[in-house]
Amino acid sequence: MVVLATKCYVNGGARERALDSLGSLIGNEIGELDASWTVRVREDDFVAVDLEGGDATVASNLLAESWGEITPDFEDGEPYVGTLESWDDAGWTLDAGDDTLVEISVDELGLGTGSPTQIRDRFGVVQHTPLRFVYGETPRLADATRDRLYDWTREDGSGRVNVNSATRGEVRATVNRAGHAEDIVTVERLGLLEQSIVCPEGTDPPGLLASIGPYLQSELKCVLTS
Incomplete structure (x- = not known):
């Protein structure tokens, strides 16, 4: 079993579509191995993959490498993955699973000046984005x-538009529906439900955000290139 460092926090039909999408991605990655799998969502919304078969360990390692892994134990100085849970004047809080919240102070973000909220806005980090951190007495972003x-x-x-609460396929379909298929380079997957729309020169990220926003029940943030 491996717990992936990505969450499924939507419900109803959206959850079914997200898990179907994840199942296809897992199949593409480990489908040729001697391993069967089932996917489930834990109470903390992290996705667990139960594996059986002769290649179960290999499959688990491949999935952990691709998605990051939620682990129950931590060692000082080692890197782990958590998802952005919240932010306030003190810093960012990452959810590392198993009721472990990792507080990263603004000084340990290492992303320049400004308040934690201003930094989040500048880099377009939407809630639940998986982020690597280094564990210790004073945790920091990796x-x-x-x-x-x-x-x-x-x-x-021109920059990016980052989105949560939608699969990569849903974001692509939304961009097409809004008539902007020619205005993007690609949609990069950050997590199961967190995506980054890459914009070419000539595309205005804030304008793209305004255009696709009505079609998505998501948090959307722009990243502008300097």
């Missing part, structure tokens, strides 16, 4: 996460 967020503001193109 260098890999800092680098990834900074790269969003420096890459070629």
Whole structure:
């Protein structure tokens, strides 16, 4: 069994579609291995994959590498993954599963000046986004996460629109429905229900956000390149 570092926090038909999407992704990744699997959502909304078969351990390792893994134990100085749960004047709080909330102070975000809310807005980090952190007496964002967020503001193109509460397929369909299929490069998967729409030069991310916003019951945030 492996607990993936991504949540399924929608209900009803949206949950069924999300889990169907995840099942397809798992099948693409480990379908050729000698492993059968079932997917379930824990009480804390993290997704667990139960595996059986001769290649169950290999399959578990592959899924943990792709999605990140929620673990019950932590060692100082080691990297782990949590999802952005909340934020306030003190910093960001990550949910690392099993009732473990990791408080990362604004000084340990390592993302420049501003309040935690201003930093979240600047880098377009929507709630529930999986983020790597280094565990310890004073937890901090991992260098890999800092680098990834900074790269969003420096890459070629106009920027990004980040979305939660929707699968990659739903976001793609929404962009098409709003008539902006030609105005994006791709939709990058951040988590099961967290996506990043990559915009080329000439696309206005705030304008794209305003256009697709009415079609999505999501938090949407822009990332603008410098």
